[in-house]
Amino acid sequence: MGTRNAEDRLATGSGTEPAVDITDLYAAHRLQLVRMAVLLVDDFGAAEDVVQDAFAALARRPDAVRDPSKTLAYLRVSVLNTARSALRRRRTARAYAPPDDVAPPGPEDAAVLAEEHREVIVALHTLAPRQREVLVLRYWSNLSEAEIARTLEISTGTVKSTASRALVALEKAMSGTTAGKEER
Template identity: 70%
Template sequence: MTTTTDLSGITSRPGRRGLTADDLAELYAAHRLSLVRLALLLVDDRASAEDVVQDAFASLAGRLHQVREPHAALGYLRTSVVNGSRSALRRRRTARGYVPPAEAEPPGPDDRAVLAEEHREVLAGLDRLAPRQREVLVLRYWSGLSEAEIAEACGISRGSVKSTASRALDALELILKGEGR
């Protein structure tokens, strides 16, 4: 059987379709350094350049059966390295532009006093609700139970939990606005 070597460095055999793992190994040995140099010129960072080339070869490894001609593999790798370099630069630009949110200042004495007063108002409003409504709201918002857990704890259906919670919130809103009972 006659074999020839094309520009990609892969030995091609007549009648063969797709690339093999051996072809990929040959490509890697023959072109990894030149592809890393290409990526390095684009991303200006050796670690990123090596990552880009690694990703390009990994992507090609997943598509070996789709590449029909060996010389197309090298073109695919070059294109993949250029696109990967662009993506790396975009990620780097985005990361540099990110400004973490400012840390919130701890609440001062005035803030704590206002919050304490709001809590007292809510607790007083809860006392004015019907017992079942108060139970459902306390189990849901203070205990963090799910509708199913509340239903089991109160001995009612999940639908009753939903409707009771909805009515209780409406009633509590009216109480807190000063319009209720």
């Protein structure tokens, strides 16, 4: 038995020993498969990983190849498919552009926002009570029109029309607030 080479043992597969000796197969064909993988993935480290993955897959499923003489062909196909997957992952990674870092809001941003909130609240108090209630429930409490209707004991149609009128009135009040501010 010691004089037979790895390919002879692949082809025969006696009943007492496994049909494929992965260790001998690895020793005999690893370099050839790595060379093939290098041409596919253009990186020696990645090529070694591709070949290692192909042999690991064969070791996990030694019954994947029914005919031992086709084991090398199976490994070549496995290397090819794994190289394709590696190239797809590489292409996806290169295409990914992380979102631009947005600077945290500074003190001036907080001041502007606080002023805008103050102006909205002042304008909100100029609305009729029902209009103010509908807008607060809709936009601050995030209730649906049906939930607002149940809460205020009015129809959903009334909620819709009140919200529409309230937004128009709020916009007018806000433009009056900013116009008065610009005159100063």
